[in-house]
Amino acid sequence: xxxxxxxxxxxxxxxxxxxxxxxxLLLRAxxxxxxxxxxxxxxxxxxxxxxxxxxxxxxxxNRAGAQEVLLPAVQPAELWQETGRWQIYGKELLRxxxxxxxxxCFGPTHEEVITDLVRREVHSYRQLPLNLYQIQVKFRDExxxxxxxxxxxEFIMKDAYSFHADxxxxxxxxxxxxxAYNAIFRRCGLTFKVVEADSGPIxxxxxxxxxxxxxxxxxxxxxxxxxxYAANLEKAEAPAPAVSGDAPPPGPPQEVATPGVxxxxxxxxxxxxxxxxxxxxxxxxxxxxxxxxxxxxxxxxNEVKVRNLLGATDLILAGPEQVRELTGAQVGFAGPLxxxxxxxxxxxxxxxxRMVTGxxxxxxxxxxxxxxxxxxxxxxxxxxxxxxxxxxxxCGRALTILRGIEVGHIFKLGLKYSQSLKATYLDxxxxxxxxxxxxxxxxxxxxxxxxxxxxxxxxGIIWPAALAPAPVVLIPISLTDAPTRxxxxxxxxxxxxxxxxxxxxxxxxxPGVKFKDADLLGIPxxxxxxxxxxxxxxxxxRHRRTxxxxxxxxxxxxxxxxxxxxxxxxx
Ligand code: ATP
Ligand code: MG
Numbered sequence: 001x002x003x004x005x006x007x008x009x010x011x012x013x014x015x016x017x018x019x020x021x022x023x024x025l026l027l028r029a030x031x032x033x034x035x036x037x038x039x040x041x042x043x044x045x046x047x048x049x050x051x052x053x054x055x056x057x058x059x060x061x062n063r064a065g066a067q068e069v070l071l072p073a074v075q076p077a078e079l080w081q082e083t084g085r086w087q088i089y090g091k092e093l094l095r096x097x098x099x100x101x102x103x104x105c106f107g108p109t110h111e112e113v114i115t116d117l118v119r120r121e122v123h124s125y126r127q128l129p130l131n132l133y134q135i136q137v138k139f140r141d142e143x144x145x146x147x148x149x150x151x152x153x154e155f156i157m158k159d160a161y162s163f164h165a166d167x168x169x170x171x172x173x174x175x176x177x178x179x180a181y182n183a184i185f186r187r188c189g190l191t192f193k194v195v196e197a198d199s200g201p202i203x204x205x206x207x208x209x210x211x212x213x214x215x216x217x218x219x220x221x222x223x224x225x226x227x228x229y230a231a232n233l234e235k236a237e238a239p240a241p242a243v244s245g246d247a248p249p250p251g252p253p254q255e256v257a258t259p260g261v262x263x264x265x266x267x268x269x270x271x272x273x274x275x276x277x278x279x280x281x282x283x284x285x286x287x288x289x290x291x292x293x294x295x296x297x298x299x300x301x302n303e304v305k306v307r308n309l310l311g312a313t314d315l316i317l318a319g320p321e322q323v324r325e326l327t328g329a330q331v332g333f334a335g336p337l338x339x340x341x342x343x344x345x346x347x348x349x350x351x352x353x354r355m356v357t358g359x360x361x362x363x364x365x366x367x368x369x370x371x372x373x374x375x376x377x378x379x380x381x382x383x384x385x386x387x388x389x390x391x392x393x394x395c396g397r398a399l400t401i402l403r404g405i406e407v408g409h410i411f412k413l414g415l416k417y418s419q420s421l422k423a424t425y426l427d428x429x430x431x432x433x434x435x436x437x438x439x440x441x442x443x444x445x446x447x448x449x450x451x452x453x454x455x456x457x458x459x460g461i462i463w464p465a466a467l468a469p470a471p472v473v474l475i476p477i478s479l480t481d482a483p484t485r486x487x488x489x490x491x492x493x494x495x496x497x498x499x500x501x502x503x504x505x506x507x508x509x510x511p512g513v514k515f516k517d518a519d520l521l522g523i524p525x526x527x528x529x530x531x532x533x534x535x536x537x538x539x540x541x542r543h544r545r546t547x548x549x550x551x552x553x554x555x556x557x558x559x560x561x562x563x564x565x566x567x568x569x570x571x
Contacts, residue, residue, distance in 0.1 A: 001470060003505040006044050009033075010517050020216045022452035023148030025461050029521050031448075031469075038145025038153030045521065046448070048469035048501075050156065053447045054135050056187045056466065057158045064180040066131040066160055071113050073137055077103030079112040083420040088313060092140045106139040111417050111439060114161045118435065119423035125165045128425060128435070131173060133160035135444060147216065149449035150405060158442040163418075163435045165425065170412060170436040174206060177410050177440045181210055185407065188447055189464020191454055193404060195221045196231040198304050199411065206412030211404030214453040219404045222386050226397035233401065234304040236386045237393040238348070246353035249368035253337065259363040262332030264297035267365060271356060274298075279355045279369075281334040283323050283341075286312035290326055293383060294336055294345040294371075296352070300385040309344060309381050333358040335366055336375045345371060346383040405450045406443070413437040452522075455545075461522025462545050465568040470501035472561055473523040475514045477530030479506065488529045491539070491557060498558045500565070502527075519544065524568070525561050 009030040017034075018024040026032045031046030042050055058068065077095070080086035086093075086103075094106040107113065114132060122128065138157045145153050160177070164170040178194075185192045192212050199207035209232055211221055222236035223229070231237070261270045268275045278297035283290060284306070291310060295301045307315045320331050326341060327334040335357035336343050349355070350371055359366045371378060392399050417423070418435040427433050443450075448467070455462040465471060472495055476488035488504060495502040503523065505514045511528075518526050528540040538551045541560065552560050 001501065001503045003503055004507050006503075008043070008045055008517075008521075010520055018148065020147035020150060020449070020453065021456055022150065022216075022449035025452050025456055025520070025522075026148050026449065029461055032149065038142060038151070040149065040152065040154075045469035049448050049451075049463070049467050050445060052467050053188060053444050054156075054158075057135065057184055057442055057444060060180045060184045060187070061133050061158070061160065063183075064131075064176050066133045066162075068134065069132050070134050070136060071107070071110050071117075073107050073139070075105050075107050075110075075113055077105065079116055079421075080105065083112055083417060085112070092142060094139050094141050107136075108138055108140040109157075109441075110134070110136075110159055111161065111413070112421070115417045115421045115423050115437070118163050119418075119421055122163065122423075122425055122435070125425055125427050128163055128165045129169055129173060131160060131162040133158060133440075147218075147449065149445045150216075150453075151218070152445065155443065156445040158444050160440040162438040162440070163423075164438075165427065165433070165436070167414075167436055170414075170438050171206075174410060174412055174438050177438070178208060181408050181410060181440070181442070184442065185210055185212075187466055188451065189455075189466050190407070190447070190451060192407065193221065193223060193230050193402070195223075195404070196235050197409065198232060198235040198308070200308065208410050209406050210408035211402075212407050212447075212450040212454060213402055213404050214450065215403055216453055217403035217405040219406050221402050221404050222399050223402055224392040224395060224397060225400050227392060227395040229392050229394040233385060234302065236399075238346075238382050238384055238386045239391055239393050239396075240382070241348050241351040243351045244353045248370035248373050249354045251368070253357075253366040253369045253374055255359050255361070255364050255366055257363060258365045261363075261365075267356060268297065271365070271367065273356060273367075277352065277355055279336075279349050279352070279357045281327075281336055281339070281358055283318040283326055283334055284310075284312075285314070285316050285318050285322065286310055287314045288312065289341070290318060290322070291342045291344060292334070292336060292339055294343065294349045294357075294378070295384055296346065296348045299346065299348060299387075301346075302383060302385045305381070305383050306344070309379070309383065327358070327360040329358065329360050329362050329364075333360065333362055333364060335360050335369075336371075336378065337366060337369065339376075343376060343378040344383060345378045345380050347380055348384065350378070350380040405446065405453065407447050407450055408440075408442045410440045411438065413439055455522070459516070460520035463522040463524060465524050465565055468522065468524050470503045470523060471565050472500055472502040472525045472527055473518045473521065474502050474504045474527045474529070475511065475518060476504075476506070477511050477528065479508060481531050483534055484529055484531055487534055487539075487554060491527065491529065491554070494558045495561070498562055500558065500561060525564070527557060527561070 011028045015027045032040045162173045197207040197209040220233040275297040282293045415434045492504045526542045542549045
């Protein structure tokens with residue numbers, strides 16, 4: 001590969017629009033270019049890395065027994081209406097009409113299409129199990145596309161869907177995918193953590209996310225410092241607090257005037273109590289009507305847990321007018337006493353012997369409230385976000401909160417889609433049964449960015465060997481010196497003959513410019529050919545990550561690089 005004949009538009013300056021390191025370096029190294037918000041062109045070297053990720057994914061999926069297919073990007077609305085997702089998917093679903101005014105969408109995911117295929121083609125238990133995957137372009141009209149390839153609108157996903165005669169077989173496949181995913185991300189050279197993820201109404205431990213650890217990650221995860229427990233913060237369990245032995249406060253709650261005092265901190269300071277004795281009453285609107293959620297003042301509500309407990313698809317905090325209508329007071333003074341809507345309390349609230357709540361009257365709070373004694377039936381559950389102050393729910397040791405980029409997600413679907421789309425098979429006794437399903441996604445283009453978030457320094461990208469656009473960049477110090485030029489040409493051909501991709505920087509540029517670009521591009525090995533070293537029959541090899549430099553005989557260069565690379569790739 002010749003630099004002068006390849007489109008590699010490197011940039012000296014940092015592009016102003018890029019916040020994340022990976023976005024900045026993908027642009028600066030000339031790997032991608034933006035066409036529109038969240039929509040990118042892959043240039044030759046960017047595409048090479050993308051193809052390497054794809055190849056690893058393909059190999060491991062095939063090894064795990066999955067079969068590759070390619071499904072259409074454009075999907076008819078009818079299928080989405082059958083599952084009900086045409087209504088509930090929201091604005092992320094890019095919808096349009098064809099020339100016959102038929103509603104269509106650009107696929108953000110393919111459960112509908114694949115289940116439709118399988119319901120038409122699979123009829124007998126003899127055709128199961130089946131695990132079908134594709135590597136394909138998805139479109140999601142994300143509300144906030146950002147960080148370049150990390151959250152695009154158009155992106156490349158590997159999505160797999162498995163079909164089974166029974167639940168046990170679906171679970172075995174889930175386990176096989178769990179292992180395949182570990183192999184994929186290991187081979188991609190990523191440092192990652194597998195976390196328990198929210199599985200919505202299905203529940204149980206049948207959803208895991210694969211998180212690349214990075215400070216720019218949009219996901220938060222709770223990870224135990226001692227045992228193997230790790231979970232997405234959305235899912236991480238808060239321990240049930242010991243119920244206090246303290247007697248409830250004597251007498252009924254007292255109403256106190258707290259004029260203009262609204263936030264937890266203000267109320268705590270005004271009433272001279274600890275924030276954990278103050279209870280926030282959050283009013284939500286759901287499709288089934290309003291509900292109130294009680295959370296301790298020093299805790300944050302976990303809306304995923306609330307949504308799951310309520311079985312709600314829509315969950316939004318009520319606005320000031322709705323709050324006034326339901327509580328008779330402004331936001332900041334709501335409380336559970338006398339509130340005629342379903343009440344839910346976090347378990348830490350239920351454990352409080354006494355608490356301060358809003359009085360449902362402007363400028364007033366109640367002190368000395370006891371939930372069991374004073375408040376209408378309340379459903380108690382774990383409804384809050386865990387913090388680093390909480391112990392691990394498994395072993396009781398310390399938790400730490402980390403940031404991660406979700407690169408993969410495996411999910412047990414159960415009968416959700418087979419029931420709504422009527423995908424059935426006949427069992428050995430000739431009875432019609434619904435097919436059990438699982439789905440397994442990988443953010444192929446997101447991996448390219450995640451690898452850069454983990455591998456970079458002030459000079460540019462540091463690719464893991466498996467993902468580099470090429471493992472070697474070859475830099476002749478001078479193009480006018482005939483022996484140098486010839487040696488470089490021969491090395492280029494030798495390396496390629498040995499099966500190593502090599503980028504020969506044959507541009508008419510100063511060596512300093514080439515070195516800078518080689519560092520920016522993050523190519524693992526830099527091979528420099530110059531008159532001085534050639535006189536000694538040597539070439540210079542420098543490793544991008546360690547910056548270690550060695551001199552090797554010209555004839556040994558390709559063997560040396562091959563050996564080093566296979567050490568890096570296969571350990
Ligand atoms: P996120 O929470 O990041 O939006 P998701 O839960 O919507 O992800 P899935 O529907 O499980 O994602 O999709 C499978 C994989 O596709 C994700 O694990 C992620 O790696 C990738 N992915 C999802 N959305 C995007 C996006 N907008 N840009 C790039 N990759 C994405
Ligand atoms: Mg999403």
